[in-house]
Amino acid sequence: MLKFPLYLDYSATTPVDPRVVEKMIPFLTEHYGNPASRSHPFGWTSEAAVEEAREQVAALVGADAKDIIWTSGATESNNLAIKGAANFYSSKGKHIITLKTEHKAVLDTCRELERQGFEVTYLDVQENGLLDLEAFRQALRADTVLVSVMFVNNEIGVIQPIREIGEICRERGIIFHVDAAQATGKVEIDLATLKVDLMAFSAHKTYGPKGIGALYVRRKPRIRLEAQMHGGGHERGLRSGTLAPHQIVGMGEAFRIAREEMAAENARIAKLQKRLIAGFEGMESVFINGDLEQRVPHNLNVSFAYVEGESLIMAIKDIAVSSGSACTSASLEPSYVLRALGREDELAHSSIRFSLGRFSTEEEVDFAVNLLRTKVAKLREMSPLWDMVQEGVDLSTVQWAAH
Amino acid sequence: MRTPAFLDHNATTPLDASVRAVMLPWLGERFGNPSSHHEYGRAARAAIETAREQVAQGVGAHPTEVIFVSGGSEANNLFIKGAALTRRPGIIGVGATEHPCVREPARQLRGQGWRVHEIAVDAAGLVRQDDYQTLLAQRPALVSVMLANNETGVIQDVAALATQARAADAGFHTDAVQAFGKIAIDFRGLNAAGVHALTLSAHKIGGPLGAGALVADKRIEFLPLVAGGGQERGLRSGTENIAAIVGFGQAAWLRAQALASRAAQQQCLRDRLEAGLGEMGFEVFGHHAPRLPNTSYFAVPGIDGDALVGRLDRAGFAVASGSACSSAGGAPSATLLAMGVAPEIARSAVRVSVGDANTADEIDEFLGAFCRALTELRQLNRAVV
Numbered sequence: 001m002l003k004f005p006l007y008l009d010y011s012a013t014t015p016v017d018p019r020v021v022e023k024m025i026p027f028l029t030e031h032y033g034n035p036a037s038r039s040h041p042f043g044w045t046s047e048a049a050v051e052e053a054r055e056q057v058a059a060l061v062g063a064d065a066k067d068i069i070w071t072s073g074a075t076e077s078n079n080l081a082i083k084g085a086a087n088f089y090s091s092k093g094k095h096i097i098t099l100k101t102e103h104k105a106v107l108d109t110c111r112e113l114e115r116q117g118f119e120v121t122y123l124d125v126q127e128n129g130l131l132d133l134e135a136f137r138q139a140l141r142a143d144t145v146l147v148s149v150m151f152v153n154n155e156i157g158v159i160q161p162i163r164e165i166g167e168i169c170r171e172r173g174i175i176f177h178v179d180a181a182q183a184t185g186k187v188e189i190d191l192a193t194l195k196v197d198l199m200a201f202s203a204h205k206t207y208g209p210k211g212i213g214a215l216y217v218r219r220k221p222r223i224r225l226e227a228q229m230h231g232g233g234h235e236r237g238l239r240s241g242t243l244a245p246h247q248i249v250g251m252g253e254a255f256r257i258a259r260e261e262m263a264a265e266n267a268r269i270a271k272l273q274k275r276l277i278a279g280f281e282g283m284e285s286v287f288i289n290g291d292l293e294q295r296v297p298h299n300l301n302v303s304f305a306y307v308e309g310e311s312l313i314m315a316i317k318d319i320a321v322s323s324g325s326a327c328t329s330a331s332l333e334p335s336y337v338l339r340a341l342g343r344e345d346e347l348a349h350s351s352i353r354f355s356l357g358r359f360s361t362e363e364e365v366d367f368a369v370n371l372l373r374t375k376v377a378k379l380r381e382m383s384p385l386w387d388m389v390q391e392g393v394d395l396s397t398v399q400w401a402a403h
Numbered sequence: 404m405r406t407p408a409f410l411d412h413n414a415t416t417p418l419d420a421s422v423r424a425v426m427l428p429w430l431g432e433r434f435g436n437p438s439s440h441h442e443y444g445r446a447a448r449a450a451i452e453t454a455r456e457q458v459a460q461g462v463g464a465h466p467t468e469v470i471f472v473s474g475g476s477e478a479n480n481l482f483i484k485g486a487a488l489t490r491r492p493g494i495i496g497v498g499a500t501e502h503p504c505v506r507e508p509a510r511q512l513r514g515q516g517w518r519v520h521e522i523a524v525d526a527a528g529l530v531r532q533d534d535y536q537t538l539l540a541q542r543p544a545l546v547s548v549m550l551a552n553n554e555t556g557v558i559q560d561v562a563a564l565a566t567q568a569r570a571a572d573a574g575f576h577t578d579a580v581q582a583f584g585k586i587a588i589d590f591r592g593l594n595a596a597g598v599h600a601l602t603l604s605a606h607k608i609g610g611p612l613g614a615g616a617l618v619a620d621k622r623i624e625f626l627p628l629v630a631g632g633g634q635e636r637g638l639r640s641g642t643e644n645i646a647a648i649v650g651f652g653q654a655a656w657l658r659a660q661a662l663a664s665r666a667a668q669q670q671c672l673r674d675r676l677e678a679g680l681g682e683m684g685f686e687v688f689g690h691h692a693p694r695l696p697n698t699s700y701f702a703v704p705g706i707d708g709d710a711l712v713g714r715l716d717r718a719g720f721a722v723a724s725g726s727a728c729s730s731a732g733g734a735p736s737a738t739l740l741a742m743g744v745a746p747e748i749a750r751s752a753v754r755v756s757v758g759d760a761n762t763a764d765e766i767d768e769f770l771g772a773f774c775r776a777l778t779e780l781r782q783l784n785r786a787v788v
Contacts, residue, residue, distance in 0.1 A: 211644025231504030
């Protein structure tokens, strides 16, 4: 029995796995102690659970529990990593490098640092969404102190060459931060071998609850950060604030499940993704955004040319997906990630991001495929532009009359 | 092992059953990201706005004045650092008995050229007017004085302090984390008197850990501390913790019901405890000042507070020595030192903070256990000497 709208938006957020909720419930009932309360079992039980969860998060990413700091989510982790490192090491240099396709949590944080006197280079990516390592090397300067590149892109699912970037940074003593919010449970992450200094994690992208995340802070070699939240000195002084055991326990369990089930889950989702791609075969003027090889199987970002974006989104209300537009204030802006790939605004607006997950089924994929095929055909039928294209007109040569 | 009686409600509170009930769907089938445009997202968005109204109503504020953050610590950081960022470095006045999550952000500002003036308090824990006037004469840019102290329960006359600060053009903030749900808070009235912002925390009012709010006059300027997707009108980016926010709203709504009768009930228990303590000759900190109805902070001279609390725990009573956030520290309470209490006395401080589920029997049993623990420790002390 299909439940509408069908959820194909796992990159936006994931349902909390029932096993995770089960683990959380005791900490929403009888175990309500403040983990910082040292004077009674209410506090001790909470503290023990927090430390167990820390081990579970560390285990998924090949780190030591001591390297993991709890935060309220990946946005906060990214803010803490970038501002924390930039400010701590500002005497070494004030140049930062990141990519145009990073999440706003990284981009906006960088802009804030620019206002404070840092210089930021926002590198272009190639048409396939991947960073060109040569271009990266060329951008490095003597005063480059921090590099931030996300592991898996939230919009198009491509996997950046984190290992190689890490090697280059470590050679030059540059701190390397990676936003791994979309990566956990989807790609192998081994911080024992990856030369990454700071890594941000989100629980709610990996079937955990919202409101909790973590930041990996390398201890060998030791990375220092300027704390951004001050107070009772929690989390080694790096992030003050009462810890929420129920959320932490949820993240721990979510990451434990991810570690155990990732291989099998990825295989299953890869099959679903193939089915989805196959479903769009034969459709004209349909483009997949982002490299077809260096990507996670969960994500498929597709542009349907000659279809008006908003009409398309309205037409496919039976599936919950994301479009290539973001509502910023009153205007509808095309996705900056798609623009960075070289997509024209029109095409960016007519893009749909399908993201599959743990509970996605073949039935859902088939429904989505049929829905898109039907609606796209219908919308194109009504489109005068489509008529012209069918007749062989090169639209870029047309002189449009102004109204 | 019998569950200890929980007498440490100022550290945190049990999650109210009806709060848990409203939260669970948001950890279940209603999992959408509030920023998503589809049905899943829209439902989440609507729930957040309902919670915002509930929290606003709980403190007599307008919903647009409520900014959701991850907790009280973050709200305090947001105002103090965020407001400082929009002003040229100057003086920030901070009460001498503030919680570390107010003191520490203020101290951090020193690195940016700010001067921190710790506002002295009297023996009762109330702000001393002479020192406050000294501060105001120097025209501080910002002032932060908590509405009620987490250790002593002492309530400051924040409206009066804010009015004085307004005459000096200072931005005034109050940490209302401990006051919310125990005494009535009217932000509209406080705002009219000169309070620009106040901090709230969900887990102190029977709500979940992981949610708090900064309630702020929209005319006061401050910059966000967490940048990103632009949530909370750009003042706090990051996917909203919908379950915690919904729980916060429900808890705020619940506490607004029957506030007076609940406070009276708790005060009854607190007074019963203090009557018993009084008979044993113990002094209660701040008892000459207006106090929260549930808090009793007292000294047991000659006895190590941590040791006493440990014995009480083994006897089945969860209380605290000093505040939770620093209970591993070992240092005497900064609040008590600021009140002029001698360090040895401060080290013997014990805090009992009652809640809705506590009973008169528990208080009587506590007094019994307390007496026994005290006797044992005194014998030990004598033996050592």
